[in-house]
Amino acid sequence: MRTIEFRDNRVVILDQTLLPEKIEYIECREISCIAEAIKSLRIRGAPALGITAAFALALTASKNSARSRKEIIEALDETYKVIKATRPTAVNLVWALDRVMEKVRASEDPSGTAISEALKIYEEDLEINGKLSRYGAELLESGDIVQTHCNAGGLATGGIGTALGVILEAWKQGKEIRVFADETRPLLQGARLTAFELSQADVPVTVITDSMAGFVMRRHNVTKAIVGADRIAANGDTANKIGTYTLAVLAKEHKVPFYVAAPLSTIDLRAESGEDIPIEYRKKEELEFFSGKRIVPPEADVLNPAFDVTPAEYITAIITEKGVLRPPFKESIRRAFE
Incomplete structure (x- = not known):
């Protein structure tokens, strides 16, 4: 497909x-x-x-x-x-x-x-x-319980995917892993797309609401977290689907490695930090309605940013086609482009 x-x-x-x-x-x-x-x-x-x-x-x-x-x-x-x-x-x-x-x-x-x-x-x-996924798969082990957010599989790329590509490659190598997929409100890319792709590949996946992330990380022994990216600044700050920053903070609190998987083309060397990354705000109707039914009173205001920025200090490593980049990211990113 x-x-x-x-x-x-x-x-x-x-x-x-x-x-x-x-x-x-x-x-x-x-x-x-x-x-x-x-x-x-x-x-x-x-x-x-x-x-x-x-x-x-x-x-x-x-x-x-x-x-x-x-x-x-x-x-x-x-x-x-x-x-x-x-x-x-x-x-x-x-x-x-x-x-x-x-x-x-x-x-x-x-x-x-x-x-x-x-x-x-x-x-x-x-x-x-393919290259990125193979580098990333080296970071996963049999028995890992992996938490992810939004969708970074084949549906988000031309190939096997980035974050999901890592998971799928590890599964292909025979590593027994399980995945918790955040539903990713408001458009449910995790529930609709990530769960769909993993189910098609027979990878065990459990969908959770975004607000369950901390509970699941603590009570269900999550060992790794991995996400994709929409733009990475030269210092490693990473813009991804709204809710990624929250997951990164939870991962750091629970001492869970937090990985970002993205090609070098997603790194914007012109952006010195996350402050230079423009954030898209989407129409309020995406939050006001669910399955065609209004769920927010018309008198209430709505804020709907599509992305947030995770500061580099919350990121364990960035997985690219040139290998796994580690802090300090300014240096490892610069070397990746040489």
């Missing part, structure tokens, strides 16, 4: 808002369709958003291939602006846009270059997922 594909001049996206009840794909022939899919979380997860952004440029390039070089680049610039404006926190989205456009501007064949570079980003993500 692929999360996203570019084929026959279409971007084909698995609609994750329908999981786990229904597996249905959207076929986008227009950039507006891709932008809506990103904004509505039909496609989500930092690496997957990078691939989606690249495929949006590929679609534009394909549709404008008969035009002049100048006109193709103008059309790509317009797509760049539309896709960049969709979601501000996940850095892979802008990283992919910038990477494709840099290649395009240096090419005499902007259409072909945009398509080939987008496909290259997709193929690289498959390889990166």
Whole structure:
């Protein structure tokens, strides 16, 4: 089951808002369709958003291939602006846009270059997922009870995943592990997506509410915690789904190693710390309603940040395709890019 594909001049996206009840794909022939899919979380997860952004440029390039070089680049610039404006926190989205456009501007064949570079980003993500997962699996042992938050599996990437990729690789190696998946309010990516992916792989998974995290960590002997990331600053501060910071604080209090799994493309060297990472705030209706029914009085205000930032001091290590980065993160991150 692929999360996203570019084929026959279409971007084909698995609609994750329908999981786990229904597996249905959207076929986008227009950039507006891709932008809506990103904004509505039909496609989500930092690496997957990078691939989606690249495929949006590929679609534009394909549709404008008969035009002049100048006109193709103008059309790509317009797509760049539309896709960049969709979601501000996940850095892979802008990283992919910038990477494709840099290649395009240096090419005499902007259409072909945009398509080939987008496909290259997709193929690289498959390889990166595998490398990262193998490095991370070395940190897990048989008997581990692992707690995770949100979804960082194949649904969030082009391959096996990041945080879930580590878990799945360890399971594949024969390590007997169990997973507690935080439901991840308000859109339940943990309950709907993480539990779905782990169940498909026959990995034992138990879904808990976010507010149970501390209780479960203490009473059910959690041994490791692992999450993905949407943007990592140069000092190791990490933005991920709202509730990650809480889990990290609980992990430190209970002396549970707290790992972040993410490709190097999720590290934003321009962000010196978490203070430089923009946080997306989503519409209040996501909290006001549940299954179509209002659960918050209309007189009450609602705050709905999509992400929080976990300070680097709460993170045991960052698992990447270049290996496991450990504190001090400023130094280990710098070395990873050399």
